[in-house]
Amino acid sequence: MSDLINREEAIKAIMDIPDGNWTSEKYADAIKELPTAERTGKWIFNLKGSLSNMRIVGLCNKCGEHGFPQMKYCPSCGARMKGEVK
Numbered sequence: 001m002s003d004l005i006n007r008e009e010a011i012k013a014i015m016d017i018p019d020g021n022w023t024s025e026k027y028a029d030a031i032k033e034l035p036t037a038e039r040t041g042k043w044i045f046n047l048k049g050s051l052s053n054m055r056i057v058g059l060c061n062k063c064g065e066h067g068f069p070q071m072k073y074c075p076s077c078g079a080r081m082k083g084e085v086k
């Protein structure tokens, strides 16, 4: 499974390897120790439409775009959705 990592943190981790100690294994170890940068969000439920044609939509709390509350990922920003804002 692939993980998302923060580019700036990865560069810093590599640059922090002491001079003269640069090996492929040191690079790999530095990157393996980075925390993942998974983006998570929550749906803000919202009613949309007229009284005769009401439906529930979700607004992503990360990007503010619409999606459907049953979606596990925001179609706009890709955040993994973990429930709803209460």
Ligand SMILES: [Zn+2]
Pocket (backbone or CB within 6 Å): 041, 060, 061, 062, 063, 064, 065, 074, 075, 076, 077, 078, 079
């Ligand atoms: Zn989003």
